[in-house]
Amino acid sequence: MTTLDIYIDDKPLKVEPGKTILEVCRENDIDIPTMCHLDGLTDVGACRLCLVEIEGVNKLQSSCTTKVSANMVIHTQTERLKRYRRITTELFFAERNHICAVCVANGNCELQQLGYKVGMDHIRYPYLFPSCEVDTSHDYMVMDHNRCIMCTRCVRVCGEVEGAYNWDVMNRGFNVRIISDFNTPWGESGTCTSCGKCMHACPTGAIWPKSLSGEQLHKNPEMISELVKKRKMNL
C-alpha cells in the first residue's frame, strides 16, 4: 500500500492517504483536544480546539477535517495553539452556565476534562449566562440548554446513526439553540425514538437521563463509535 511521508511535531511518520490529521495524531498518541469530534460521526470543524499549524498554509486548519497530504509538516503543540485552546475553553465556560459543582455530569464531563487539560485556572471573560430553557418534557431524558456547548454531536448522531433527525439547530450567533423537531418540546417529538444515543454522544451535562444524577451518570460515547463500525461491517 502506498504511504505518505509527513512530519508531525518534528516526528517523521508514514501514513495512509485519505486519513485526517486528527486520526493520524490519535493513532500516534499525539494529544489534540476536541469537543465536536466523535469517532463515527461526520466532522464539522466547529469547536476549533483541534486547530493545527501546517507549514506553507497561512491559515490554521482544523485537524478533524483536514486530510493528510504528501510531505505535510504539521505542528500541533505550539505556544500559539495552546493559547488558543485555552481561550476557546474559557469561552465555552463563559458562554453558558457551566458550574461543575451543581451539574449532573460533574466528574463525567468532557468539558470539565478539557478545562483541566488546557490548564484553565480561571476564566478571564465575563460570564454571559443567558437564561436558557430546561426541557423536561421527555419521559426518560432531560435537555438542559444551559449546559449545551453547541458541539452538535446530538444532531449528527440522531441523523447519521439513528436516522431519526429529531435534533436540529435554530437561530444564529450567540442565540443558537438545539431544537427538537420544529422547536417543539422534546416529549412531543414525532421523530424521537428515545434511543438515547444523543445522551451518550453529548459531552456535557446538557442531555442526561432523568433517573440518574451525579456520579451515577456514565456516558458512553465510544458506544456510538463502535456502533458505526459494526454497521459498516458486512457480517
Added chain:
Amino acid sequence: MNRQELHTMAIKAREQQASCKHKIGVCCGAGCISIGAEEVLKKMQEDVKARGLESEVAVVPTGCMGPCNQGPLVKYLPENTIYQKVNAASVAEFNQAQLVEGKPILSSLIFADSRTKPFINAAEDPFFHKQLKIALKDCGELNPEDIDDYLVHGGYTALSKVLFQMSAEEVIAEMKQSRLRGRGGAGYPTGFKWETVYKYVSDQKYVICNGDEGDPGAFMDRSVLEGNPHRVLEGMAIAAFAIGANKGYAYIRGEYPLAIKRIELAIKQAKKIGLLGSNILGSSFSFEVEVRIGAGAFVCGEETALIASIEGKRGTPRPRPPFPAESGLWGKPTLINNVETFAAIVPIINNGGEWYSEIGTPKSAGTKVFALAGKINNAGLIEVAMGTTLREIVYDIGGGIQGEGQFKAAQTGGPSGGCIPASHLDVKMDYEALVSLGSIMGSGGLIIMDEQSDMVDVARFFMEFCMDESCGKCVPCRVGTKMMHDLLEKIYMGSATKLDLDRLEELAIYVREASLCGLGASAPNPFMSTLRHFREEYENKIQPEVQLVKGI
C-alpha cells in the same frame, strides 16, 4: 435561434431604435423607485403620448444611473442631459423644454445645487468623467426589462463568439490574460479559478452567481442585477462554457425583490429565444439558470454557506479544503463568482484580455464598482479604474464632504474591512494598497465619515453586525464576537480599563485566526484598523487603572 438569426434580431432592434429621435431614460433602480420614479415614468409616457411624439421619442425605464441621492433621475438622449429630483408634476415642463424648445432647464440639471455651473452634457461632469464604466457600462442606459435593448447594445455577441470561435482553453487563457480578480472581495484571480474547476473531471459541474450582497451600505451587485441582468447571465453562460457546466444558480438575497424580478424576467426572455436552454444558438452547449433566493443571512455570502443554502440545508460554512472547485454544490466541482465579476466577463471577451489588463494597477487590473455612501455630497454608485486615489473619489467624484465637515476616514469592505484615515487620502485604491493599510477592498462598500464620527462607535457598530450575523457554528465567532462587542461597548460607555483593551486585542487576533470562515476571520478588522489609526480615541475613553494594593 442560430447565430445569424441573433444578428438579424439585433439589427432589427437597432433599426427600430434608430427611428426614434430621442430616448428618455427614467432611472428605475431601487433607490429612485423608492422616491417615486415609477410615477415619473408613467407621467413621462403619458406626456409624450399626449404630445403625439410616441413614434419619435422612446421612454424607457433604466437601471441605476449613479448619483443615487439626487433621484429620481431622468436622462434625455442623445443630448445626455440628466435632470435630478424630478417629480411627476414637473414632467411636462421638462419635455416642453427638452423636446419642443430644445433649451435645457439649467436649475434642475444634475448637481445644479452643488456646482456653480452644472453641465448640460452630464458626461462632462467630474462625477461621470472621472469614472470608467466597464461593468456598469450599459447600466443606466438600457432598459433592463427588454432583451432587445440589450441586443442593441451588443448583447450576447460575446457568448456567440465564445461558442463558435473559441475553445474552453482559449476562454480561460483570455481570462487569465485579463488579470481580472474576484470582485466579491477576496480578489482571487478569476482565470485561475476557472482553470481549476475546468481541470476537475466530473459528469456534472455548476456555476453559481453570488448575489448575496450583505455589507451595510453596499449596493453594487444589486444595481448591476437591476440595471443589466442579461450581462450577468451572459457572463455566467461564458463561464459555464469554459469550465464545462450546464447548470447555473443565481443566488440573490431576498431583500432585493427588484433584482430577483429582473433576473427572473431576463432568464425567461433569454430562454424564449434560445439563448439559455439546450443547444444554445445551435451549438452543442446547453445551459440552464435557476434563481435561488436568500433568506436574510449575511453568512450565506460565504461560498460554502451559500452552497449549503442552495442544497436546502442550514446556511452555515464548512471548513475548506475541499474547496468548491473540487467539491461544491452536491459534491460536484463548482465555480462561484460574484455578480460584478460576471458583469466584467462580456467586455473582456469582446475586447480581449490584454485590453482589460492594461487598465488599473500592475497587480489589480480593471475597474471596481463602489457604493459611495455616508457624509458625502454625491452619494451613489460609481465605477473607477483600479489605482484611482481615494482623494479623487471623495473630492472629484463625490463632490467633497457634506456641509462644513472635514474628511476623517473612509470605511472600505464593510464589516470585514477597515478604515482609511485622512493621512492616506492619496492611496491608490487597489487590493494590495488597502491590505497594507489594514483594510480590504471588500465587495465595494465605501462609507465616508466626517469628524463627527466616533471611531470606537464605528468599530462597535460593525462588531454588533458581525455578532448578530455569526451563524453560531464555531466558538471563536459565536462567543468571540459577542465578547468583543461587549468589551467595545464597555469602552464606548467609558467604563473600561487598560486591561479590557489588552484583552480585546488578544481576542481580536484569536477570532481572526481561529474562526472557521471569513465572517469570523474578518470580524475583528474594523476594530483593529480603527485601533491602528485612531488609538488615541480608544485611550481617551479608558479609565485609569485602580490600584487595589498600594506599594506593589
